[in-house]
Every structure is written in C-alpha cells, then in structure tokens.
Amino acid sequence: MTGYRAILFDMDGVLVDSEPLFLSAINRLLVQEGVEPVSVQENEEFLIGTTIGETWRVLKLRRPLPLLAEEYISRYDDIVRQVMQEELEPQPGVRELLQACNDRGLPKAVASSSLHMWVDLKLNAIGLTGAFDAVLGGDDVTRGKPEPDIYIKAAESLGVPPSECIAIEDSPIGIAAAVASGAYTICVRTEYTRNLDVSQAHTILETLDDFDLSLLADESEGR
Numbered sequence: 082m083t084g085y086r087a088i089l090f091d092m093d094g095v096l097v098d099s100e101p102l103f104l105s106a107i108n109r110l111l112v113q114e115g116v117e118p119v120s121v122q123e124n125e126e127f128l129i130g131t132t133i134g135e136t137w138r139v140l141k142l143r144r145p146l147p148l149l150a151e152e153y154i155s156r157y158d159d160i161v162r163q164v165m166q167e168e169l170e171p172q173p174g175v176r177e178l179l180q181a182c183n184d185r186g187l188p189k190a191v192a193s194s195s196l197h198m199w200v201d202l203k204l205n206a207i208g209l210t211g212a213f214d215a216v217l218g219g220d221d222v223t224r225g226k227p228e229p230d231i232y233i234k235a236a237e238s239l240g241v242p243p244s245e246c247i248a249i250e251d252s253p254i255g256i257a258a259a260v261a262s263g264a265y266t267i268c269v270r271t272e273y274t275r276n277l278d279v280s281q282a283h284t285i286l287e288t289l290d291d292f293d294l295s296l297l298a299d300e301s302e303g304r
Contacts, residue, residue: 084298085265087241088182089232090213092193092200094251095289097169097207100129100273106160107136110153116144125277130226130254132194132219133157161199169206172269174289179212181292186300190215192235192248194226194255214239227254232262247296249289256282267292 093099107128108118119128119140127143128136137150137157146153182189190213193200197218204210215238222230229243236243248259248266251274259266260281268282269289279285286292 085245085247085296086298086300087187087236087239087246088178088189088297089192089235089239089246089248089259089264090189091248091250091252091255092191092195092203094129094172094271094274095249095269096171096175096191096209097203098172098271099169099203100124100271102161102164102169106157106164107140109160109164110157111140111144113156114144114146116146121273125273129273129277130194130252132225133196134219135225165202165206169203171207171209172289174292175209178289178292179209181294181297184301185297187297188214188239188241190217190235190239192217192231194219194231196220227257227261229258229262232259232264236262236264250282251279253277253279253281265296 090096104119104124111118127139133154134150137153140146141150179189191200195218197220200216200218215235217231217235219225222234224230232248233243236246243263246264248264249269250256250259250266251269251271256266256268256279266282268279268285270285270287
C-alpha cells in the first residue's frame with residue numbers, strides 16, 4: 082500500500098478541545114444535586130472517551146444520585162447547550178489536515194462517542210459543518226468504544242476497509258476501539274489525557290501540526 086486512503090477522526094480532544102466543557106457541565110449538575118463534583122483525576126480514570134449513557138451509569142455507581150440516568154442526561158444536555166455558547170475553535174492542525182485530505186481526494190469521517198446531535202452542534206460551532214463525508218455519533222452504533230463498531234461503521238460509510246484507514250484518537254478507550262477495528266491509530270495528546278496510557282497507539286503526536294502527510298495516499302493522481 083502506498084498510503085492510507087481515509088482518515089477517521091474522534092471528535093472531543095481531536096477536532097475540538099471540548100473536554101473542559103463536558104466536565105464543567107457534569108459538575109454543575111452534580112453540585113445542583115449536592116454531591117461531590119468529578120475531579121480531573123476521576124475524569125481521566127473513568128469518564129474520558131465514554132458515551133454519555135456510560136458516563137452517567139458510572140456516576141450513579143460512584144455518587145448517591147437517586148434519579149434515573151435518563152433524567153440526568155436530559156438535564157446535562159440543557160447545561161451543555163448553555164456552556165456551548167462559549168466559542169469553540171478547532172484544535173491546532175485540524176484545518177490543515179482536512180485540506181491535505183481534500184487535496185489528495187481522500188474521504189474523511191467523524192467517529193465520536195458523543196451523541197450525534199452534539200457532534201453536529203460542535204462541528205457547526207467550529208465551522209466544520211459539511212467538512213466530512215460521514216459523521217457518526219455514539220448513538221449510531223449499539224456498542225460504544227472501546228468496542229470497534231463505530232470505526233468499522235465509519236470506514237464502511239467511506240467505502241474503505243479499516244486496515245486502509247488512519248484513526249485519530251486522544252483517549253485509551255478510543256485508541257482501543259480504533260486499534261481493534263484494524264485502523265492505523267494515531268494518538269494526539271491533550272491536557273486531559275496527557276497522563277494516561279496511550280501506548281497502544283501506533284504513533285503519538287503532540288498536535289496534529291506534527292502529522293506526517295507521507296502516510297496519506299494520493300487518490301487525486303488517478304483522476
């Protein structure tokens with residue numbers, strides 16, 4: 082193979098630095114309930130990379146929260162909408178890498194654990210609506226990360242085998258999913274995942290500015 086034929090992007094931590102937003106929203110709700118907020122360490126150990134349903138399942142196990150998880154998710158969604166009024170920006174190197182894919186005629190997809198509607202909202206907030214050939218959220222698959230389903234489905238949606246795709250992740254859970262799918266997996270370090278074990282990734286970058294463009298095929302040569 083002369084290069085990988087598609088890129089599959091995680092959303093949070095890869096395309097946008099939204100982890101502080103989510104943690105702030107979670108803690109606002111926990112404080113409203115009169116229980117201990119989530120520490121940065123606890124967030125790193127148990128929550129980063131999980132679906133919102135799994136996040137609140139874990140929190141109900143670790144906090145005295147009497148309501149159903151669905152009720153907390155609904156309230157959390159309202160808080161996130163408020164917090165998202167703050168301006169979001171793409172992570173360093175994102176626009177440049179997307180342009181490199183366009184120049185080479187390579188398809189690209191988002192494969193996020195966030196609900197699809199939140200992925201769409203965040204893409205709109207950072208001006209990347211329509212920039213991807215496929216967009217998948219955690220509610221588009223039955224089994225979330227660390228299962229490989231979302232990466233397999235994202236690759237299928239692009240018509241490219243996972244083994245010919247690059248997946249870009251930032252968390253151990255996401256990396257496990259991407260590696261299990263058969264994709265070449267790149268980890269981008271973030272402030273919130275810097276201390277986590279991401280050694281399962283094939284390559285580790287500080288930012289997408291460091292992405293090696295020689296990994297990419299050039300499908301435009303055949304057009």
